[in-house]
Amino acid sequence: MTVNLCAxxxxxxxxxxxxxxxxxxxxxxxxxxxxxxxxxxxxxYANMVGPYGGVTCAVLLQAVLQHPQRxxxxxxxxxxxxxxxxxxxxxxxxxPARTNRSTQHWVVETVQNGEVVALGTVVTAVRxxxxxxxxxxxxxxxPPPQDLPALxxxxxxxxxxxxxxxxxxxxxxxxxxxxxxxxxxxxxxVRDEPPRPLDFAALASLSDCFLPRIFLRRRQRALIGTxxxxxxxxxxxxxxxxxxxxxxxxxxxxxxxxxxxxxxxGELWSRQGRLxxxxxxxxxxxx
Amino acid sequence: MTVNLCAxxxxxxxxxxxxxxxxxxxxxxxxxxxxxxxxxxxxxYANMVGPYGGVTCAVLLQAVLQHPQRxxxxxxxxxxxxxxxxxxxxxxxxxPARTNRSTQHWVVETVQNGEVVALGTVVTAVRxxxxxxxxxxxxxxxPPPQDLPALxxxxxxxxxxxxxxxxxxxxxxxxxxxxxxxxxxxxxxVRDEPPRPLDFAALASLSDCFLPRIFLRRRQRALIGTxxxxxxxxxxxxxxxxxxxxxxxxxxxxxxxxxxxxxxxGELWSRQGRLxxxxxxxxxxxx
Numbered sequence: 001m002t003v004n005l006c007a008x009x010x011x012x013x014x015x016x017x018x019x020x021x022x023x024x025x026x027x028x029x030x031x032x033x034x035x036x037x038x039x040x041x042x043x044x045y046a047n048m049v050g051p052y053g054g055v056t057c058a059v060l061l062q063a064v065l066q067h068p069q070r071x072x073x074x075x076x077x078x079x080x081x082x083x084x085x086x087x088x089x090x091x092x093x094x095x096p097a098r099t100n101r102s103t104q105h106w107v108v109e110t111v112q113n114g115e116v117v118a119l120g121t122v123v124t125a126v127r128x129x130x131x132x133x134x135x136x137x138x139x140x141x142x143p144p145p146q147d148l149p150a151l152x153x154x155x156x157x158x159x160x161x162x163x164x165x166x167x168x169x170x171x172x173x174x175x176x177x178x179x180x181x182x183x184x185x186x187x188x189x190v191r192d193e194p195p196r197p198l199d200f201a202a203l204a205s206l207s208d209c210f211l212p213r214i215f216l217r218r219r220q221r222a223l224i225g226t227x228x229x230x231x232x233x234x235x236x237x238x239x240x241x242x243x244x245x246x247x248x249x250x251x252x253x254x255x256x257x258x259x260x261x262x263x264x265x266g267e268l269w270s271r272q273g274r275l276x277x278x279x280x281x282x283x284x285x286x287x
Numbered sequence: 288m289t290v291n292l293c294a295x296x297x298x299x300x301x302x303x304x305x306x307x308x309x310x311x312x313x314x315x316x317x318x319x320x321x322x323x324x325x326x327x328x329x330x331x332y333a334n335m336v337g338p339y340g341g342v343t344c345a346v347l348l349q350a351v352l353q354h355p356q357r358x359x360x361x362x363x364x365x366x367x368x369x370x371x372x373x374x375x376x377x378x379x380x381x382x383p384a385r386t387n388r389s390t391q392h393w394v395v396e397t398v399q400n401g402e403v404v405a406l407g408t409v410v411t412a413v414r415x416x417x418x419x420x421x422x423x424x425x426x427x428x429x430p431p432p433q434d435l436p437a438l439x440x441x442x443x444x445x446x447x448x449x450x451x452x453x454x455x456x457x458x459x460x461x462x463x464x465x466x467x468x469x470x471x472x473x474x475x476x477v478r479d480e481p482p483r484p485l486d487f488a489a490l491a492s493l494s495d496c497f498l499p500r501i502f503l504r505r506r507q508r509a510l511i512g513t514x515x516x517x518x519x520x521x522x523x524x525x526x527x528x529x530x531x532x533x534x535x536x537x538x539x540x541x542x543x544x545x546x547x548x549x550x551x552x553g554e555l556w557s558r559q560g561r562l563x564x565x566x567x568x569x570x571x572x573x574x
Contacts, residue, residue, distance in 0.1 A: 075548050076515045076569045078365045080408050082385035082392040097396065097403045098369035103514065103571070105369040105406060107394060109384065116384045119392060121367050121408060123514050123569075127546040131574035135470055135504070136542040183422055217422065227390065227410050228363045230517045232550045232569045234543045255423040255554065256521045256562045259414040261362050263519045263565055265552070267542065275543045278550055280567050282363045282410075282519050284390070287418035 021196045022162060023205070026055050027062045029092060036093040037063050039110075041085060045159045050085040052159035053226045054208035058201040060108045060120040063092040065200065070096075071104040072126040073237065074200050078230040079120040085112060094122075102126040127236055138249055138269040142168050145189035145247040163209055164193040164247070172211060173219045184216035185253045195245035198276075200233060203240075206248060206268055207231040207279035213254035213264045214285050223286040227261070235276040246271040260284060308483045309449060310492070313342050314349045316379060323380040324350050326397075328372060332446045337372040339446035340513045341495030345488040347395045347407040350379040352487065357383075358391040359413040360524065361487050365517040366407040372399060381409075389413040414523055425536055425556040429455050432476035432534040450496055451480040451534070459498060460506045471503035472540045482532035485563075487520060490527070493535060493555055494518040494566035500541035500551045501572050510573040514548070522563040533558040547571060 026042035045055045057079040064070055090112040098105040103125045110118040148166035165171060171188035190209050192202060212224045235243075252266040261282055268277040313329035332342045344366040351357055377399040385392040390412045397405040435453035452458060458475035477496050479489060499511045522530075539553040548569055555564040 076367075078367075078408060078515070078517060080363075080365075080392050080410060083387060097406050100370060105367050105403070107406060116392070119384050119394060119408065121365060121406065121515070123367060125514075125548070125571075127548070129546055130572075131505075132545045133467075133504070134543050135500075135540075180420075213422075217420070218418075227412075228365070228408070228517070230365060230515070230567060232548075232567075234545050234548075234550070236546065253422075255565050256421050258419045258521050258562075259416055259523065261412070261414070261519075261521075263521070265567075275545075278542050278567075280517060280519075280552075280565075284412075285417075 021192070021194065023192060023196055023202060027058055027201055029059070029062055029066055032091065036091045037066065038089065038091055040089045041087045043087070043158060044162055046087065047157045047159055050087070052208065053081060053229065054205035055159070056081065056085060056110070056118050057208060057229055057231070058205040059092060060110060060118060061122060061204045062201050063094040063108055064106050064122045064124065067094050067096070069099070070124060071099060072102065072124040074122055074233050075125045076123045076230065076232050077120060077204055078228065079118060080228045081118055081226050083115065083117045085117045088112070090117065134275060136267065136275065138273045139168070139187050139251060142187065142249060148189065162193055163190055165190045165209065166247070170216060173216055176220050178218065178220045181217055181219060184213040186210060186216065187249070187251050189247040190250050191245065191247040197245055198240045198243045200240070203233065203235065203268065203277050204231055206250070207266065207277060208281070209250065210252040210264060210266050212283055213252070214257060214262055214287070217254070217257065225284045227282045227284050229279065229281040231277050231279040233277055239270060239274060239276060242272065243270045243276065248276065257285070260286070308479070308481065310479060310483055310489060314345055314488055316346070316349055316353055319378065323378045324353065325376065325378055327376045328374045330374070330445060331449055333374065334444045334446055337374070339495065340368060340516065341492035342446070343368065343372065343397070343405050344495060344516055344518070345492040346379060347397060347405060348409060348491045349488050350381040350395055351393050351409045351411065354381050354383070356386070357411055358386060359389065359411040361409055361520050362412045363410045363517065363519050364407060364491055365515065366405060367515045368405055368513050370402065370404045372404045375399070377404065421562060423554065423562065425560045426455070426474050426538060429474065429536060435476065449480055450477055452477045452496065453534070457503060460503055463507050465505065465507045468504050468506060471500040473497060473503065474536070474538050476534040477537050478532065478534045484532055485527045485530045487527070490520065490522065490555065490564050491518055493537070494553065494564060495568070496537065497539040497551060497553050499570055500539070501544060501549055501574070504541070504544065512571045514569045514571050516566065516568040518564050518566040520564050526557060526561060526563060529559065530557045530563065535563065544572070547573070
């Protein structure tokens, strides 16, 4: 099945005949009469089981962004992964639960075969310029992405090929030798592949690009699945425009692995060292 | 109004005639015929405007915990604060959006006067014992709570008196003198006041106990309001029982303040140095 999906990849927007980036194809939503949207999983973003979680997040967000009543830009997205998503069509149903003067609270559900497979909440807001400061700093002394090798994507699920990832520190294990490590912190460069100008949906998707911490900690694979992912958008439209198609500097770490669930947190920094998004998730694991 | 609320505090469960802890009173929910619950704000947990956000989170969670279809214990709660909550009655509507074999996905809404004032998602799960490891460590060389002074609560909103908070490092500013600080990291001991055995609802509420980072960073007050709060529960029932009524060791930090929104993250550690919960929030500010 992986082979078939890989073969399909080259038919879906990776050639010059099709001008649309596969990410835009994956996010393509058609308005329905009931206020929802029709969408379809995209083979270029397939994971081991179902689609890459980042795209599931991005689709939830995209439905809000395309909604005619949407006010402002996203400041937070929480996506809960309710059930495996099958390759095929789905519908997405965004609902503005509360609209205030400058913020709006959304509930969004993705439904497949009459059952909820993903659900989330989004807050959009109109930002106004005011006192602003960074507090955290990006990692220092990081070589530029062009000085680092790109992660080889052969034998990995299709979605991995949709990102150019370059490890600065421990983004991927040297080996899956089962040797338990004392910690699982990562630093890497990452951008869409092929390059694509950054927007909120892409940032939502990038929030899930990190290898599950347990793979690094145990240096062995495990059955895992993100249960819930929250992304805080620190970027506004100007910051997105300034970033363009460049690599983002990404960091990830975890706090605790306990009886089937672990957490991980990440930061996505612009090439100028500005925090674009911070992200947190809870992951189910079977060790 | 603050004075009135403070006077009321002593009528609502703080004396020997009433055996119920004010937190249990604040969480009291009565089942409705429509599957929802009736609740009421509690003056002992009043904040400057509306109730303390931690109790708003705890009420969303409590509605799920009391639901007859609930499966397992909470592993993640996201609460979005849609609008100010007025002192008075509300209804809470939990809905199981998806039930799997060992996980369950909930959407919960709190409604007041026909409008959504808070909404959230909860995932509950049945944990099974398996490979487990801590990764983060609690702060080292921390004096015990009894060696530190309790935060004086006079002139502060009523809810602050419902916690016993003892600063280990920078939990509260020495002065509100407007002198901008380079960072806002805190360590403190905290427990319910009066003491109460820890449970999931209390842990949800404690997740919001941290002073807004911007107060520490700028050493001045600002109009702020949590927009969204996510808590990952690392504790299971055994960890809660082991903690009992003891102080939790709590840490908090922020990453970025940008044009009206900042984030903060916290950790809640048991007295034995075990991570009980990690928590993240996005906060609106007017500087």
